[in-house]
Amino acid sequence: MPDRISLQVLRYRPEQEAEPTVQEFEVPCHKDWVVLDGLNYIKDRLDGSLTYRWSCRMGICGSCGMTVNGEPKLTCATFLSEYAPGPVQVAPLRNFPIIRDLVIEMGDFMRKLPEVKPWIIRKEEKPLAEGEYLQTPEQLDDYKQFSMCINCMLCYAACPVVGLDSHFLGPAAIALAQRYNLDSRDQGAAERLEVLSQHEGIWGCTFVGECTKVCPKNVDPAGAIQRYKLKATIEWLKSFFMPRGAR
Amino acid sequence: MNQQPNYTEHHPRWYRTRVSTYWWLEKPAYFLFILRELSSVFVAWFVVFLLMLVAAVTGGAESYRQFLAWAARPGVVALNVVSLLFVLLHTITWFNLAPQAMAVRFRGKRVPGIWIAGSNYAAWVIVSGVVLWLIVQ
Numbered sequence: 001m002p003d004r005i006s007l008q009v010l011r012y013r014p015e016q017e018a019e020p021t022v023q024e025f026e027v028p029c030h031k032d033w034v035v036l037d038g039l040n041y042i043k044d045r046l047d048g049s050l051t052y053r054w055s056c057r058m059g060i061c062g063s064c065g066m067t068v069n070g071e072p073k074l075t076c077a078t079f080l081s082e083y084a085p086g087p088v089q090v091a092p093l094r095n096f097p098i099i100r101d102l103v104i105e106m107g108d109f110m111r112k113l114p115e116v117k118p119w120i121i122r123k124e125e126k127p128l129a130e131g132e133y134l135q136t137p138e139q140l141d142d143y144k145q146f147s148m149c150i151n152c153m154l155c156y157a158a159c160p161v162v163g164l165d166s167h168f169l170g171p172a173a174i175a176l177a178q179r180y181n182l183d184s185r186d187q188g189a190a191e192r193l194e195v196l197s198q199h200e201g202i203w204g205c206t207f208v209g210e211c212t213k214v215c216p217k218n219v220d221p222a223g224a225i226q227r228y229k230l231k232a233t234i235e236w237l238k239s240f241f242m243p244r245g246a247r
Numbered sequence: 248m249n250q251q252p253n254y255t256e257h258h259p260r261w262y263r264t265r266v267s268t269y270w271w272l273e274k275p276a277y278f279l280f281i282l283r284e285l286s287s288v289f290v291a292w293f294v295v296f297l298l299m300l301v302a303a304v305t306g307g308a309e310s311y312r313q314f315l316a317w318a319a320r321p322g323v324v325a326l327n328v329v330s331l332l333f334v335l336l337h338t339i340t341w342f343n344l345a346p347q348a349m350a351v352r353f354r355g356k357r358v359p360g361i362w363i364a365g366s367n368y369a370a371w372v373i374v375s376g377v378v379l380w381l382i383v384q
């Protein structure tokens with residue numbers, strides 16, 4: 001393995017330039033170095049003005065998502081050596097406005113997320129004296145996968161629909177809605193159905209399936225959306241053929 | 248994405264990349280997706296072809312013979328061969344995606360995806376077998 005590798009980093013300095021440019025840096029390519037280590041090396045030794053987000057460097061906080069050689073990746077979980085001999089292209093996540101260098105603006109997601117009410121909704125809270133809401137392992141299993149989401153936005157970067165239709169709720173928001181819909185303690189599915197069954201909700205999805213492929217947490221947002229489509233269709237049919245009381 | 252930023256000194260310009268019209272050429276997976284979407288046109292064509300066949304059969308022996316002659320023309324055969332390939336692509340890609348859309352439980356356990364896709368394929372083989380048997384009979 002070569003001991004150095006070149007990183008072609010997308011820079012965008014709005015006070016200086018109207019469009020992003022590429023800047024090349026040479027960094028050490030240690031066996032145990034991830035792309036994020038390379039960026040940290042640049043920031044510490046070569047150019048302190050390089051701007052990017054990171055925090056946990058262990059795939060938990062979801063802040064280090066970037067486009068590495070065209071693919072959305074968590075840079076703390078992507079080894080430089082995978083790309084040897086290089087060069088490695090590092091760019092911000094696609095489908096989001098760039099604030100600076102590798103930092104994206106994700107306010108859009110932050111506004112969409114609460115629309116699906118991703119919290120437990122109860123018609124009536126159980127009195128405290130009755131204790132906690134118990135769940136069996138099977139009930140936990142129903143939604144656990146969807147609760148693993150770290151809001152890293154890799155799925156939004158991979159989804160062509162997100163890029164083409166800015167109103168689309170997007171993979172993670174719908175998967176998170178499902179996380180609560182499938183929770184045995186939750187009673188808010190009907191409230192969420194309204195937002196989710198709009199065109200900009202599940203029906204915006206054309207099942208490209210890339211969100212699931214890039215998700216570092218195996219959330220399978222594409223699966224969540226298709227399952228929800230099935231459910232929404234059944235609900236719709238029921239509303240047609242069944243009297244109110246039987247629903 | 249959908250809200251415009253305020254341009255102020257301390258809130259500089261965001262850079263927005265535009266999605267290219269040819270985004271579906273950017274990744275093999277996107278291209279396959281577009282082919283899968285396109286395949287529905289050919290599925291529709293097969294339905295039309297089948298309806299035309301039924302119409303020809305109900306129209307008597309002469310119209311059936313005319314239909315057969317028309318269907319044997321190289322252009323029509325070529326179209327049908329291409330359609331068959333697309334329909335196969337359509338079937339296979341959708342069968343492989345089916346497990347993602349269905350979370351089936353049996354005795355409290357999630358049925359593995361391969362079983363769901365597998366049962367689709369099995370049903371495909373059985374139905375094709377029955378149709379073949381009907382034709383050969």
Ligand code: SF4
Pocket residue numbers: 148149150151152153154155156171172175211214215216217218219220221
């Ligand atoms: S669903 Fe996966 S890819 Fe999307 S934000 Fe959550 S963890 Fe990231």
Ligand code: FES
Pocket residue numbers: 054055056057058059060061062063064065074075076077
């Ligand atoms: S730095 Fe936290 S997920 Fe990569």
